[in-house]
Each structure stands twice: as structure tokens, then as C-alpha cells.
Amino acid sequence: MADLVNLTIDGRAVQVPPQTLVIDAAKTVGIEIPAFCYYEGLSLQAACRMCLVEVEKMPKMMTACTLPVAEGMIVRTETEQVKQARKYTLEFLLTNHPLDCPVCDKGGECELQDMVFRYGAGESRYTEEKVHTPEKQFSPVVFFDAPRCILCFRCVRICNEGMGVNALGVINRGVVSEIAPNVGDHLECDECGACIDICPVGALTSGTYRYQTRPWEMTHVGTICTHCGDGCKTTLGTRNDEIIRGNNRDRSGINGEFLCIKGRYAFDFYNHPERLQAPMVRVNGKLEEVSWAQALEVVARKFDATVSANGSFGVIGSNHTSNEENFYLQKFAREVLKTNNIDHHRTGDVVTLLDAMSGTKSQLATVADLYDRKAVLVLGADLALEHPLLSYQIRANYRHHQAHVYAITPGEVREDKYTVASIRVGGGPASKKGDLGVIPGKEVGATTSGPGSHPVGGPGVVPNAEAGAHFDPVNGPGKATGSPTGFVVPANVKSITGNYFDALESLRDQLKAEPELVILFDDSIKGADVRALVEFAESLGIPVKFICLVDYANSRGAVDMGLTPELFPGYKPTGASGMHVSEMTGSDLDVLWVVGANPLKGAVKRKAGFLVVQDMFLTETAQQADVVLPAASAYEKSGTVTNTTGEVQQLTRAVNTMGAKPDLEIMGFIAREMGVAGQLGPWVANVVFEEIRKNVRGYSLPMPVIATGGAAQSMPVNGRIAVDDLSALVHSDHNGLFASGTLGRYSKVLNSVLESHLSR
Amino acid sequence: MTFSPQLEARFEKLLTSYPPGRQRSAMIPMLMYAQDELGCVSDELIDEVARRIGVTPLQVNEVLTYYSMLHRKPLGKYHVQVCTNISCLLYDGDKLYEHACKKLGITHKEVTADGQFSIEEVECMGACSWAPAIQINYDFHHYVTPEKLDQLLDGLRKKQ
Numbered sequence: 001m002a003d004l005v006n007l008t009i010d011g012r013a014v015q016v017p018p019q020t021l022v023i024d025a026a027k028t029v030g031i032e033i034p035a036f037c038y039y040e041g042l043s044l045q046a047a048c049r050m051c052l053v054e055v056e057k058m059p060k061m062m063t064a065c066t067l068p069v070a071e072g073m074i075v076r077t078e079t080e081q082v083k084q085a086r087k088y089t090l091e092f093l094l095t096n097h098p099l100d101c102p103v104c105d106k107g108g109e110c111e112l113q114d115m116v117f118r119y120g121a122g123e124s125r126y127t128e129e130k131v132h133t134p135e136k137q138f139s140p141v142v143f144f145d146a147p148r149c150i151l152c153f154r155c156v157r158i159c160n161e162g163m164g165v166n167a168l169g170v171i172n173r174g175v176v177s178e179i180a181p182n183v184g185d186h187l188e189c190d191e192c193g194a195c196i197d198i199c200p201v202g203a204l205t206s207g208t209y210r211y212q213t214r215p216w217e218m219t220h221v222g223t224i225c226t227h228c229g230d231g232c233k234t235t236l237g238t239r240n241d242e243i244i245r246g247n248n249r250d251r252s253g254i255n256g257e258f259l260c261i262k263g264r265y266a267f268d269f270y271n272h273p274e275r276l277q278a279p280m281v282r283v284n285g286k287l288e289e290v291s292w293a294q295a296l297e298v299v300a301r302k303f304d305a306t307v308s309a310n311g312s313f314g315v316i317g318s319n320h321t322s323n324e325e326n327f328y329l330q331k332f333a334r335e336v337l338k339t340n341n342i343d344h345h346r347t348g349d350v351v352t353l354l355d356a357m358s359g360t361k362s363q364l365a366t367v368a369d370l371y372d373r374k375a376v377l378v379l380g381a382d383l384a385l386e387h388p389l390l391s392y393q394i395r396a397n398y399r400h401h402q403a404h405v406y407a408i409t410p411g412e413v414r415e416d417k418y419t420v421a422s423i424r425v426g427g428g429p430a431s432k433k434g435d436l437g438v439i440p441g442k443e444v445g446a447t448t449s450g451p452g453s454h455p456v457g458g459p460g461v462v463p464n465a466e467a468g469a470h471f472d473p474v475n476g477p478g479k480a481t482g483s484p485t486g487f488v489v490p491a492n493v494k495s496i497t498g499n500y501f502d503a504l505e506s507l508r509d510q511l512k513a514e515p516e517l518v519i520l521f522d523d524s525i526k527g528a529d530v531r532a533l534v535e536f537a538e539s540l541g542i543p544v545k546f547i548c549l550v551d552y553a554n555s556r557g558a559v560d561m562g563l564t565p566e567l568f569p570g571y572k573p574t575g576a577s578g579m580h581v582s583e584m585t586g587s588d589l590d591v592l593w594v595v596g597a598n599p600l601k602g603a604v605k606r607k608a609g610f611l612v613v614q615d616m617f618l619t620e621t622a623q624q625a626d627v628v629l630p631a632a633s634a635y636e637k638s639g640t641v642t643n644t645t646g647e648v649q650q651l652t653r654a655v656n657t658m659g660a661k662p663d664l665e666i667m668g669f670i671a672r673e674m675g676v677a678g679q680l681g682p683w684v685a686n687v688v689f690e691e692i693r694k695n696v697r698g699y700s701l702p703m704p705v706i707a708t709g710g711a712a713q714s715m716p717v718n719g720r721i722a723v724d725d726l727s728a729l730v731h732s733d734h735n736g737l738f739a740s741g742t743l744g745r746y747s748k749v750l751n752s753v754l755e756s757h758l759s760r
Numbered sequence: 761m762t763f764s765p766q767l768e769a770r771f772e773k774l775l776t777s778y779p780p781g782r783q784r785s786a787m788i789p790m791l792m793y794a795q796d797e798l799g800c801v802s803d804e805l806i807d808e809v810a811r812r813i814g815v816t817p818l819q820v821n822e823v824l825t826y827y828s829m830l831h832r833k834p835l836g837k838y839h840v841q842v843c844t845n846i847s848c849l850l851y852d853g854d855k856l857y858e859h860a861c862k863k864l865g866i867t868h869k870e871v872t873a874d875g876q877f878s879i880e881e882v883e884c885m886g887a888c889s890w891a892p893a894i895q896i897n898y899d900f901h902h903y904v905t906p907e908k909l910d911q912l913l914d915g916l917r918k919k920q
Contacts, residue, residue, distance in 0.1 A: 169818040171825040182818045 007073040014069075022064040022075055023051055033077055034086065034115055036093075036200045037152035038065035041396065042161055045153050048093070050115070052085045053077045061085055086119045094124060096131045096175065097201075098147045106202030109215045112150060131175055138187040140752040141207040141265055142196060146178040149203035155179060155195035162258075164384070164395050164414050165189045179203070190388070190737055191753045193264045197247050197257065208265055208749060209245040213237070218244055221654040222252055222709050224641050226320055226553045226634035227262035227740045229347075230255070230367070230389035231643025231711070234263045236635060236654040243267050243635060243655055254367040254647060254711045260388040261750065262740055267635055269746035270657060274617055276630035277659030287628060292661070292669070299612050299627050300673030302591060303337065306610075311590035313339040314608065316581055317563040318596030318663075319347065319552035320743070322639025322651060324688035325663045326554070326561035327569055327696070328680065329595055332667055334568075336676045340578030341589070344563040345597060346730045347551035348644070349526035351559060354571060355721040356534040357546065365518045365545035366645050366713050371397045373545070375404040375514035377507075379500060379533075380524035381549050384414035385736040387644065390520065390547070391415070404514060408503040410524070416493055421510065423503040424495040500525060504536055512540050522549040522734075527727030550644045551733050552741065553634060557642035560696065560714060566723040570697030573723050580729055584608075594621055595663055596631060598742045614663050619742055630660040637662035639685040640706065647711040648701055664688065761808040767797050775812065783813045787823055791830050799834040828882065836871045836878035838916050840864070841895040844881050847888035856892050857881050859906040863913060876917065 004015040009026050016025045023033045024040075036048035044066045052061040056074035061081070076082065093112065101107045133146040151170065156179065159168045167182040167189035181187040196204045218237035225234045225246075233253025237245045246264045251257045269275075279295030280287040306313065315333040317326055326344075333342045357363075370376060370393035383391035391414065397403035398418045407415045407422045416422045496503055504511075511517060517540070525533055530548075537544040550556050562569035565578025584592060585599045585607065592608035600606060600621040613625040622628045634641070635654045639662075642648045661669075668683025677683075681691065692699050701712040733741055738756035740747065750756055763771070770793050774786040790809050795801050801824055810817040824830045842848075842857040857879075861867050864877050871878040887893035890902030894909070901912060 166816050166818065169816075169822040171822055173826045173828075180818065180821065182816060 005069045005071050005073075007069050007071070007075065009075045010077055016069055018069070020069050022053065022055075022062070022067045022069055022073075025069050026064065026075070026077060031077055033064045034118075035065050036111060036115075036150055037154065039154050039157065039198065041400070042154070042157040045157070048150060048152050049089045050086060050093075052089070053082055054079055083119065086115070090116050090119055091124055091126075093150045095126050096147055097150070098130065098132070100148070103211075104148065104202035105205045105210050106148075106199075107214065110202060111200035133178065136185070137207075138181045138185075139189075139191055139207070139754065141191055141193055141261070141749060142181075142187055143205045143207060143210060144179055144181075145203055145205065148201050149179060150201055151177055152200060154198045154200065155204055158194045158198045159189070161399060162392065162395070163190055163192060163194060164391075164417065168195060186754070188755060188758075190384075191261045191265075191755060192259065192388070193247075193261065194258070197249060197259075197264075206245065206265075208268070209237075212244050213239055221652050222248075222250075223635060223652040223654055224253075224553065224643075224649050225259070225263040225267075226641075227266060227743065228260075228387060228735065229550045229552055229555050229644035230387050231553070231641065231645075231647055231649055232259055232263045232389050233649065233709070234259055234267070236267060238654050241655045241657075243270060252709060253649070254643075255389050255392075258389055258392045261737060261753065262747075265749040266740065266744070266747040268748050269616070269743055270633045270635055270655070272617070272746040272748070274746065275657065275660070276615065276617060276622075276628065277657065279630060280625075280628040282626045287623075287625070295627055295629060296666075296669050296673045299629070299670050302610050302612075302626075303670065304674055306590045307337060309590075313337040313341060314579060314584035314587075314589040314592040315339065315342040316584060316592070316594045316597050316599050317342065317344040317558055319345060319550075319555040319558055319741075320634060321554060321558075321596045321663050322634070322637065322641055322685065323554065323557045323561050323648070323692060323699075324639045324685045325595070325667070326558050326563050327692050328664055328667050328683065328688055330562045330569065331680055332671065333593075335679060336671065336674065337593075340565045340574060340576045341584055342563055342565060342578060343581045343584065344558045345581060345599070346559070346564075346726075347555045347732045348523055348548045349530050349727045349730045350548045350550065350556060351564075351567065351571065351721055351723065352527055352530040352725065352727060353534070353546060353548045354717045355723075356531045357716065358719050358721070360534060360538050361543065362534055362537055363543075363545045364646050364713065364716050365520075365547045366647055367393060367643070367711075369518050369545055369645075370394050370547075372401075373397070373403065373516055373518045374401070375406070375511070375517045377406040377408070377511070377517060377519045378413070378415060379408050379519065379521035380410070381520065381522035381734075382409065382411065382413045382736075383520070386522070386734060387520075387549060388737060390549075390644075406507060406511070408500055408507075416490070419492050421507060422493040423506065424493070425498065425500055425503050500529070501532060501536070504533075508540070512542065514542060516543045516545075518545045518547065520547040520549055523730050523732035526730045527725045530727070547645050549732070551735060553643070554641040556644055556646060557640075557648075560642055560646075560698065561692070564726075566726065567721070569692070569695065570699065571717045571721045572697065573721065580726075582729075594625075595667075597621070600624060601742065614666055616660070617742070617746055629666050631666065632657065632660045632662040636660065637664070637685070639664065640689055642714060643711075646714045646716075648699070648706060648714055649711045650706050650709060652709075761804055763794065764797060767793055771812065784815050784819075786813055787815070787820060788827070788830075791820070791824060795830060800831045802832075828880075833869075834871070834875075837876050838878075838896050840877060840879045840913075841882045841885070842879070843883070843885055843887070843891070843893050843895075845884035847884070848892040851891040853892040856894070856904060856906060856909060860894075860909055860913075863910065877913070 005018050007014050012029050014025050014029050026033050033051045035051040037045040046063045046066045051064040053064045054076040055062050135145045137143050156168045160166045167187050169180050171180040196206045218239050220235050220237055222235045225232045232255035234246045235248050236243045246267050248257050248259055278289040281290045281298050317329050333339050376394050405419045407413050407419050410426055581599050589608045591610045593612045595614045598619040598621045606624040611625040612627045613622040614629045614631045615622050616631050636657055638653050639651045640648050664683050671677045671680045698715040698717050705712045738750050744750050774789055775783055778785045794805050806817050806820045810820045844853045844857050868881050892904050894901050894904050
């Protein structure tokens with residue numbers, strides 16, 4: 001590149017693009033300039049003064065975190081003056097710091113501790129009594145210890161900018177300044193815990209991790225979160241076969257350091273007291289614990305007998321089990337049980353999308369695309385609640401690249417704060433709360449914000465629940481309460497009585513003018529609508545990428561692996577008929593085999609003659625079973641899962657739970673007991689994945705990427721998928737931030753936070 | 761929340777005084793004017809101001825707790841602010857403050873039992889040239905001596 005800027009840092013020539021900050025420029029040649037408040041990707045603060053460096057021709061020392069490079073600049077970062085400045089800054093930061101490292105959770109991974117160790121400010125000239133305030137609990141997962149805080153504002157910025165929640169602020173002034181939560185004495189937010197992870201000291205600590213262990217005592221295992229379909233990598237800190245915490249500080253995986261409450265805390269279902277740890281067989285009408293050998297024998301004999309009697313089987317697979325398990329299960333069903341009655345709960349119409357896309361220029365998007373692409377269109381879903389990672393990516397894209405975001409949704413969404421246009425379909429109020437970027441006294445439709453401009457209040461305004469009463473879509477602004485000053489919805493939000501396609505048509509010209517677009521849609525667009533959507537995208541004449549939103553960790557993988565009667569793995573039509581989930585639960589099959597699903601929830605009575613259930617908990621389905629086999633969770637097995645964007649990532653076993661076995665092993669043992677193990681092949685995740693790579697269309701993925709914990713997108717299936725339109729079966733659970741299907745019921749944290757009891 | 765027509769008119773003007781998208785700039789004047797009318801900044805007022813300028817109540821609280829001229833508790837009818845910053849200090853501002861405290865029988869940020877007076881020790885208010893200076897509500901008083909202060913306070917007390 002011709003337009004690089006040349007400068008010298010510590011005598012070394014550095015070439016970086018213009019606008020690079022000195023602190024980042026130094027990093028490119030391996031020079032670390034210490035800083036607390038500076039955080040890549042967030043707004044600049046220059047609050048901590050730790051990054052002061054000497055710059056030639058500048059009279060005073062400069063903060064490297066806010067100083068852009070200039071041609072010929074000469075920077076010195078290791079002079080006596082700089083070292084002294086760092087020492088004094090630390091001495092100052094420690095004025096009221098309690099130095100309680102021995103009892104602080106951050107000890108061992110504390111940035112302040114590291115810096116003090118390096119630059120030494122062990123002795124202080126301050127003799128005044130330290131200001132002390134007692135520790136506060138902001139929520140079940142967030143604790144705040146004000147004296148430890150160095151007021152770097154990182155937590156405030158990640159909450160405002162990264163999450164778009166605005167739940168944290170700094171109140172008071174000077175020495176008594178402290179971090180404050182948004183609702184009086186507590187937080188009402190996403191409870192994501194990003195503020196805790198980003199805290200450079202031990203001021204914000206985690207309700208679940210605090211006082212549990214030391215960072216160096218844990219083993220850190222990177223695996224994939226098993227809740228929603230976004231496929232975030234979560235690094236589990238484990239000790240003695242216990243998961244102590246989840247975070248992703250190493251920024252590995254497609255999510256960087258982002259995690260929501262589920263990824264960071266909701267691993268805790270794994271040691272719920274009701275977790276099944278022994279197989280159970282129904283004896284005299286009651287489920288009794290038996291040995292694995294006994295249980296497997298009962299299952300194998302029943303399967304054998306039913307196969308030889310030409311009896312009927314039904315197999316229901318899971319949205320949570322790995323690709324290997326799903327592949328093995330469908331192979332088991334089709335080759336051994338000779339049945340095509342195999343299905344799972346479909347949460348998004350991936351099949352129609354792939355079929356409709358064949359022969360077009362449209363492509364599938366990745367999670368990274370949401371951060372890089374110039375324009376994003378969200379259809380239906382409230383992303384911030386249902387797909388928090390995707391929402392985070394779009395927010396970061398807007399923040400860093402001013403991406404144009406469009407949202408067509410039935411209700412208010414967090415994206416409204418920065419969309420070019422938000423359209424409420426179905427005639428609902430344009431904004432149920434009515435104060436997002438509100439300008440008082442202006443008529444509806446007044447140009448107050450538009451593409452690229454910040455809505456009122458800047459990015460990240462949180463609605464005030466009280467405000468709803470003041471906006472009346474019928475009587476107009478303000479009239480509802482008689483307030484003399486009117487309040488209207490922002491100009492970028494409007495409401496129409498029509499459907500999604502009326503909304504799309506109204507945006508046609510704007511979308512056409514975009515250089516490129518990513519479209520995300522949930523289950524409100526399915527079947528013929530998906531085809532119409534792809535057609536619409538094609539007619540725009542710009543490159544369009546799609547994301548079909550699905551609910552769970554491996555919802556996408558379940559379709560890919562052929563857990564449907566109409567499709568083999570890799571979307572090859574079977575040409576044979578078979579029962580769907582509701583048909584299976586509703587008919588008197590001889591044997592129904594349910595792996596990691598709960599189709600009988602909601603007091604559905606079992607009809608099948610014999611019910612085998614593999615699950616972690618005694619769900620409504622398991623309670624009615626003849627045999628219950630305790631399954632391992634995603635954190636207790638290896639394998640791969642495919643996220644909502646089709647990116648395949650590896651699960652790594654973090655812990656073992658006594659008694660439970662991975663579903664793949666359970667199926668393998670049943671096969672061995674039946675004497676068909678040779679036919680089905682080894683029940684080892686790696687081996688099955690090799691088979692998938694060789695045989696499943698779209699899954700010939702680069703092994704080095706996956707084996708090293710990376711994400712590889714499964715290739716698009718090019719070619720028509722000639723199956724009937726079964727989109728009527730597609731139904732999303734629309735889990736919010738604090739729900740996760742059946743699994744969510746067993747997470748203590750998800751149920752403990754206040755917000756899970758509010759309607760969100 | 762309803763305010764007097766005069767205050768509403770002021771708010772209206774404030775909210776149109778800034779470029780579109782920067783209505784939050786009206787926060788401090790809105791809080792000041794509302795405080796003058798209501799006596800202090802109440803929780804309800806925080807929510808109302810936040811709503812009108814499109815920020816969160818916490819963001820209002822951040823500003824509110826930062827500035828010492830915004831109060832969460834009602835003050836006296838006459839709020840006596842005595843500067844004890846460097847210039848006034850050199851001219852016995854600290855003694856003036858002590859005198860005022862003794863005279864009114866209250867101390868920093870307290871209110872007299874009859875609700876007439878409150879006192880606050882403040883930082884520089886830009887009246888160094890006429891030190892020591894005090895401010896009673898919005899009025900400045902220069903070259904204040906303990907005697908002059910007594911007269912001032914007695915005068916105000918009679919005015920009630």
C-alpha cells in the first residue's frame with residue numbers, strides 16, 4: 001500500500017495505515033504499551049493515563065491510545081520518564097485500591113496486578129485513609145466491589161456499545177465515582193456478564209465464579225455452547241471434573257469474546273440435581289435404576305424382536321446432539337431398523353432456502369459476514385434476544401463500518417436504534433414503547449435520523465418502560481396523556497398493515513442501491529415465502545447472502561445429517577415416505593426411539609408400544625418411557641455441530657459426568673448388543689466425522705481448520721432438492737435470552753436472574 | 761409528569777435549540793429549570809427528562825450526580841454557597857464559611873429547621889477578583905465579611 005504512514009517507535013521503523021493509533025502501531029512491531037482503559041473496538045476514553053509515551057517535538061507526554069500516527073513521528077515507550085510516569089500512574093490508581101489480591105477473584109489474571117508487578121508501585125506516598133464502600137450485588141451474576149475499580153469505563157462501554165443495553169453508568173465525581181446499575185440498586189439487562197470479563201481488575205465479579213478457584217488451577221477447554229444456533233465458542237474453566245466458569249477471553253471462535261448469559265453461565269444444567277446418572281427400565285409400571293448392561297440388553301432385544309417381526313419403528317432425533325450422532329442415528333434407523341420414520345423438530349426452513357438458491361447467485365452468509373458486509377436486512381426475528389451473537393455482529397458492523405441495517409419485524413427490536421428503516425408488519429404500533437430516538441414536538445415522519453446519522457441519544461438508547469403511555473398510534477403523539485409536549489416514534493420506524501413482502505417492496509429502491517446485502521430470516525418466512533424472498537433478492541441485482549435462522553446448537557446439523565424422512569444426509573431426497581414428529585407421537589408404533597428430544601411435552605400421552613428415551617433429564621417424554629438411557633451433555637463429549645450459518649465447529653469434552661454416556665456411544669452399544677456394530681461402523685466421533693466428510697454433500701471440510709478449533713462453513717448444496725414443501729412442520733421456539741427449550745429449565749442461572757421472570 | 765406552562769415553554773424551546781439528534785444537550789438546563797420549580801430533582805423528574813431527550817434514566821443520573829448544583833433533596837428557600845477555593849481561602853473564605861454555619865446552626869448541605877436557609881461549601885465560582893465571594897440562589901455577593909454576611913442573612917430573614 002502506498003499510503004502507509006512511516007514512524008519510529010523505540011528506534012524501530014514502523015509502517016501502518018493512516019489513523020492507526022500509536023498503541024496499535026506499537027503492537028505491530030511487538031512493543032506493548034500498557035493500558036487499562038483502551039480496548040480494541042470500543043470508543044476511546046484515555047481515562048487511565050497508563051499509556052503515556054514520549055513523542056518527539058511534543059512538549060508533554062501523550063496518551064498512545066488516542067494519538068493517531070503521523071508521518072515521521074518519533075515515539076519512545078521505554079524511557080526513564082515513561083517508566084516513571086507508569087509507576088506514578090499506578091501509585092495513583094492504587095490510592096484507594098484495597099490491594100486485597102489474596103481474596104480477589106481476579107488474582108493471577110489481573111491486569112493491574114501484572115502492571116504493578118512489572119513497574120512496581122509497592123510503596124505509596126499516600127498516607128490518607130482509603131475510601132471504602134461495601135460490595136454491592138447488581139444481579140445474581142454481577143457483583144461490584146467499588147474500591148477495586150480503577151474507573152476505566154470498559155464495562156460501561158461494552159454494555160453501551162457492544163451490547164447496546166446501556167445498563168451501566170458512572171455516577172458521582174472524583175474519588176467517590178462509581179459504577180452504577182440502570183435500575184436503582186440492581187441491573188435489568190441481558191445479564192451477559194461481558195462487563196465482568198472485560199474488567200481489567202476485580203471490581204466486577206461473577207456470581208457463579210467468585211471465590212471458587214484460581215485461574216491457574218483450572219483447565220481451560222474451548223468448546224461450543226450448546227444452547228442457541230449461533231455456535232459461540234465458550235472456553236470452560238474446569239477443575240476436578242467440574243465446570244467452574246465459561247468465558248471466551250482468548251477471542252477464539254466465530255464469536256470473538258462475545259458470549260450471552262447462556263454461553264457464559266448456563267452450562268450449569270450439567271450438574272443439576274435432577275441429572276440422570278443411571279439407566280432406568282420400567283418394571284411393574286415404575287422406572288427403576290438398572291445397570292447399563294441390563295438396560296442396553298432390554299433395548300437391543302426389543303429392537304431385534306421388532307425388526308424380525310417386521311414391526312414399526314419411529315425415531316426422533318435432536319437439535320442438540322452432534323453431527324456424528326445424528327448421522328449415526330439416521331444410519332441406524334434406515335439400515336438396521338429399516339424405517340424411514342425419522343424426524344426432528346424443525347426450527348427453520350433451510351431445505352427450501354437451499355433449493356430456492358440453487359442456480360442463483362445467492363450465497364449463504366457466515367457470522368463474519370454480518371460484521372463485514374455493507375448492508376443487513378433482518379426479517380422477523382428479535383435478534384438481540386433470539387440470536388445474540390448475530391445481533392452483536394450487526395451492532396459492531398454499524399459501529400465500526402456504519403453498515404446500513406434494515407429490520408422488518410412484528411415488534412420492536414433493539415436494531416431499531418440504528419436501522420436505516422424499521423418496518424413493523426401486521427399493523428402493530430410502530431413502537432410499543434415509543435421513545436427510541438424520540439424527538440418531542442415533531443410530526444410522525446419528520447426527518448430526524450437517517451442513514452449514517454445517529455438516532456437521538458446516540459447509539460444504544462434503552463427504552464423506558466414508562467414511556468409507552470405517551471405514544472398513541474391512533475390519537476397521535478402526546479394526546480394519550482394530555483402532555484403538552486408530543487412524543488413520536490423516530491422517523492426510521494414505521495408501521496404498515498401489510499405483510500413482509502409489502503414491507504420488502506417498500507424498501508426495494510433503498511436495497512437496490514446497496515452494494516451488497518445479508519438477509520436473515522426466521523420461521524415467519526417459510527415454504528413459498530422463502531422462494532419469493534430469494535426471487536426478490538435476485539431481482540435486486542446485488543450480491544445477496546442468506547442466513548436461515550434456526551433455534552438450537554445443532555438444528556442446522558440435524559437437517560444436514562438427514563434427520564428427516566424425505567432427505568438423506570446432504571439433502572439427497574429419499575424418495576420414500578416416512579412419519580414426521582407429530583405423526584410418530586400420535587400413532588401406535590411398536591417402538592418409538594427418542595434421542596435428546598422432548599416431543600411429548602405439554603401433556604401429550606404416549607401412543608407407542610415401547611418407548612426408549614436418551615436424555616440428560618427425566619423430561620415429560622422420558623417419564624413415559626420404558627427405558628431411559630442417561631445421555632452426556634455437549635460439554636461431556638466430542639464431535640461437531642453446525643450452527644445457524646452452516647459453520648461446522650468441534651465440541652471438546654470438558655468434563656465427565658458419572659453414569660452418563662454420549663449418545664453416539666449409547667447407540668453404538670445398542671448396535672453391538674444387536675450384533676450390527678460391524679454394519680454401522682465404529683462409534684467414535686472422529687471416525688464417524690471422516691465418514692461424514694467423505695459421504696455427505698457439502699461436508700468435505702478442511703480437517704485442519706476444524707481440528708484446531710476453527711469454524712468451516714459447510715458448502716452450499718448446489719442443485720435442486722426435489723422434495724415436497726413441508727414448511728408447515730417448521731416451527732421455531734423463539735427462545736429469548738433466558739430460555740433454552742427443555743435445557744433452559746435445568747439451568748439455575750437462567751432461572752435465577754430477574755429478567756427471566758419478566759416478559760421478554 | 762406535568763410542569764407549569766412557563767417551564768413547559770422553556771423545555772420546548774430547549775429541545776429545539778440543538779441540532780437534530782443532539783437533544784441530550786438540553787439535559788442540564790432542563791434539570792436546572794425543573795429543580796428551580798420543584799425544589800429538587802426527584803426520581804420522577806429523572807425519568808421524565810430521560811424520556812424527553814431520549815436517554816436512559818441512568819444517563820441522567822450520571823450527569824446529575826456529577827454536578828454539585830443539582831440536588832436530590834430540597835434545599836432552603838435561600839441556598840447560601842460559600843466559596844472556600846484558593847482565592848477566597850486567601851481572603852478568609854473558610855472563616856466566612858464557619859461563621860455562616862455558626863450563624864445558621866447548620867453545616868454543609870443541611871437545611872434550617874424552618875426550611876429557609878441551606879448552606880453549601882462550594883468550589884470556585886469564578887468570582888476570584890472579588891474574593892471572598894458567596895452566592896445566594898443565583899445572586900453573587902462580593903467582598904463578603906462576616907458582618908456583611910450577618911446583614912445579608914438578617915435582611916433575607918426579615919423578607920420572609
